[in-house]
Amino acid sequence: MVFLTSLLYTSHMLKANRSILPRVSPIKRHQRKVILGIALLWTTIDFIFFLWQKFIGVLPDKYYKPDINFTKEVLVREVSVFIISLFIGYFLVYVLRNYLRKSSLWVNLLVKTLLLVLVAFIMTFFVYMTYEWLIAGRTIEAALEKFQYNLLHKRLFVQKMPEWVILFFFTLLAIEVNEKYSRGVFLNIMLGRYLQPREERRIILFLDLKDSTPIAEKLGHKEYFKFIRDFIFCISSGFMENDGRIYQYVGDEIVVWWPESKANAQKAVAALLTARKELHKQFNRFKRKYDTLPEYKAGIHTGTVTVGQVGIEKKDLVMSGDAINTAARIRSACTELNQKYIASKDVVDLLDLKEWQTESLGLIDLKGKNQGMELFVLKI
Numbered sequence: 001m002v003f004l005t006s007l008l009y010t011s012h013m014l015k016a017n018r019s020i021l022p023r024v025s026p027i028k029r030h031q032r033k034v035i036l037g038i039a040l041l042w043t044t045i046d047f048i049f050f051l052w053q054k055f056i057g058v059l060p061d062k063y064y065k066p067d068i069n070f071t072k073e074v075l076v077r078e079v080s081v082f083i084i085s086l087f088i089g090y091f092l093v094y095v096l097r098n099y100l101r102k103s104s105l106w107v108n109l110l111v112k113t114l115l116l117v118l119v120a121f122i123m124t125f126f127v128y129m130t131y132e133w134l135i136a137g138r139t140i141e142a143a144l145e146k147f148q149y150n151l152l153h154k155r156l157f158v159q160k161m162p163e164w165v166i167l168f169f170f171t172l173l174a175i176e177v178n179e180k181y182s183r184g185v186f187l188n189i190m191l192g193r194y195l196q197p198r199e200e201r202r203i204i205l206f207l208d209l210k211d212s213t214p215i216a217e218k219l220g221h222k223e224y225f226k227f228i229r230d231f232i233f234c235i236s237s238g239f240m241e242n243d244g245r246i247y248q249y250v251g252d253e254i255v256v257w258w259p260e261s262k263a264n265a266q267k268a269v270a271a272l273l274t275a276r277k278e279l280h281k282q283f284n285r286f287k288r289k290y291d292t293l294p295e296y297k298a299g300i301h302t303g304t305v306t307v308g309q310v311g312i313e314k315k316d317l318v319m320s321g322d323a324i325n326t327a328a329r330i331r332s333a334c335t336e337l338n339q340k341y342i343a344s345k346d347v348v349d350l351l352d353l354k355e356w357q358t359e360s361l362g363l364i365d366l367k368g369k370n371q372g373m374e375l376f377v378l379k380i
Contacts, residue, residue, distance in 0.1 A: 036086075041171075042085040045167060080126055199307075200307055203258045203302045203347065237274070243258065272341060
């Protein structure tokens with residue numbers, strides 16, 4: 001009872017003091033999720049692989065001794081794998097990506113190849129030492145001597161290396177593919193889901209910079225590019241926090257999508273609010289660095305799109321259809337109608353907004369559409 005009361009009080013105090021606690025940015029929260037996902041995935045795969053090896057009887061004899069506690073053996077092993085996976089995940093997501101961001105391709109390949117070998121060695125060493133020390137009961141010195149002997153005379157590293165190399169390789173591949181096509185796409189590509197065109201219902205959001213031409217003329221090409229890069233980095237966090245999948249960047253324009261649902265329609269609107277909040281936090285920085293404050297406009301629509309892989313020399317994952325064209329026209333209508341956020345009636349029907357949060361603009365003729373379309377201003 002005392003514990004429960006203390007827990008409730010602590011929870012209440014955390015909520016009450018949330019405003020004074022340091023806030024983690026959406027990008028860092030996403031990176032932490034990726035690190036945790038890597039650790040959980042590696043631990044799960046190692047656990048399954050270990051059980052399979054024990055079942056078919058290919059593990060060393062020490063794992064079959066009757067005096068060994070199997071539950072303790074597995075627990076120590078997987079806790080060890082999980083801890084070291086967290087460190088490796090941190091290195092991959094934070095350190096390596098930042099370090100190699102401005103490096104040439106050959107440097108990237110060289111570093112990652114050496115890292116493959118290093119990770120395999122670290123995993124083999126860490127798992128071996130925890131077993132010898134915590135399960136077999138040897139001293140650290142004795143465990144190190146035995147590890148050195150097995151490494152030099154029994155090819156321990158060569159035997160254990162393939163498992164960790166394969167895991168590390170596919171983890172790097174998944175990170176690279178998800179960076180190229182957005183989160184969650186790696187598995188679909190691996191399974192060949194988009195080799196043939198597929199129809200899907202998606203919520204599509206087009207967002208671009210307001211008054212981009214005057215800003216470009218003011219800053220010049222090079223500074224304008226830096227301005228756009230900072231602008232996109234800043235507002236992308238809003239979409240990441242609300243599960244938006246970034247489809248593409250075109251100049252100062254961002255295209256984001258969500259699978260169609262009421263919950264995701266709410267997330268699309270929440271993403272605009274979060275992006276605006278993140279942008280406001282950086283206003284002083286933009287003012288100091290560029291003497292310009294960025295603003296944006298956005299159009300949202302939902303409908304059926306066709307998704308599939310195209311290209312021969314350069315392959316890409318392409319989304320096409322009337323829905324994406326209409327979303328682009330709605331974003332253009334923001335400029336013509338002098339509005340910041342406009343959504344189609346199909347999107348508004350998915351949203352659970354108050355009557356005062358939307359305002360009908362009536363039937364609007366959009367370029368390329370044969371009939372007028374009812375559009376709504378989002379007062380958010």
